[in-house]
Amino acid sequence: MINTTPLSKNAAPATHAESHFDRKGLVQMILLGLLLLLPVAAYFLGHTYYVNLASRVTIIAMAAVGLNLAIGYGGMVSFGHAAYFGLGGYVAGISAYHAFDMTPFMSWPFSVPGSDSLLVVWLAAVVLCALLALAIGAISLRTTGVYFIMITLAFAQMIYYFANSWPTYGGQDGLPIYIRNTLPQVGNNLLDSSDALTYFLICFTGLMLAMALTSRLMKSRFGAALTMARLNDVRLATAGVSPYPIRLVAFVISAAITGLAGALYADLNGFVSPSMLSWHFSGELMVIVILGGVGRLYGPLAGAVLFVMMETFLGGITEYWQLFLGLVLLGVVLFAKHGVMGWLAGSERNE
């Protein structure tokens, strides 16, 4: 059943022509263009702070892209995606810690050294988050509705308290990453990850890949089956397809994307702490997905831009900025049914 061949290979021209120059395409291109150009400009004007801010937006958007796959496309309201974000972060942190200390992460039954290579960290983050999501999803997806929300939250809280009380890696104080993990040397080392702009571009590439993967997945047969499972799982079952494995695979991919974002986030901040695992962060991710537009490819990006901007600029004015976040969220939920993207770009074919 899990088959990713496109469905529209020789379909008649779609009635909903997806031109890059209609309103939606324009909004998306402006959004991406600004996200890419502003940090570049800021970098050459010497404002590294804004480059790092853009990296933060990008990474949080990527985490939300992961969550959007579960919530928006799969109809699985996970309230525990901080678990994957945090696990990804801890993979980066722990790996760097052992590489810095030159101690092995574990020596029995086989030796696993730390690593300061981003590629190794990313791979480990993706694999471990996928495995964790496989276990959590396999259990949680036996429930639906409010029970699913609660059980994903419960698992995330277990991991949060575990990290909080594990002194080896800083416990509730967190774990610093003294030197940002690096990419393999290429030529004159153009990929110096400690450079703010280079790191932003790495994050931007990650976000683009995550969005491309989501888009490709949702255009495939697997994506259509996931949509069916969301719309009516009984109807899907009476056609001989079990919704469970389809949802589980989507949940695992969703967690892996969020986990990779977590690894990038830890390296951006040079710090990882249990707050990355906390339910506040799960909630923030959900708010971002809802703000941007549930089930919209560019929704998480729009939501993350709005969220981080409010946090940064309103947060600089008043510590009660979340009051305004609440008002904006209220406005979006009441007046822009499909989030900021729905408001800016019009409704989508499956809304």
Add this chain to the structure above:
Amino acid sequence: MLKVADIETFYGPSQALFGVTLEVAAGEMVALMGRNGMGKTTTIRSIFGLTPASRGTIEFESQNIRRLAAYRIAKAGLGLVPEGRRCFPNLSVRENLLVTARPGGWTLEKVETLFPRLEERRAQMAKTLSGGEQQMLAIGRALMTNPRLLVLDEATEGLAPVIRQEIWRAIRLLKEQGQATLLVDKSLSEILPIADRCTILEKGCTVWDGKPAALDSTVRDRYLGV
């Protein structure tokens, strides 16, 4: 092929089926009849495991399917066209047909030949189709799973006469091709000429079973009259 014997089904505490028995042999077209609220749809839901029967036996090709999950029952070779022309509204016609397809005699081309309107509308969202077209899509979707037994629940209810004719034409074609079918419908004039057998339900029990020819006016007035 399908043997349902003495099933009893409950919705929570209230019992809906008190002993339904019916049988469909290979290549046979059986009509399941009865007034509204007598248990026709519940019988279908029990066969497909959507509202599992708590007693009795349901066998499909000698395999006991009573306790199987819905998707396993469908995989065993049963195809359902649910009541109320249910397709996936937010997917295109093509996606509706292809996503749950299983290999066999029915292909996209054949379904589109059977219902040419679906070919014209293949890239459209299912929710933009007319009611009749959605019903055709629901039938096409079931056929694409290549079921050995097709179950049609009220396939022509609430549709315009022209569309009804088109759907009955398709059903007659299926019959000619030897497709085993269980049919729930109320239009006697259409059912009687093509059904091999009729099973009538009353108050959750099978009360009559026989050839359409034997379905005389006494039986009709007793069980089917409004």
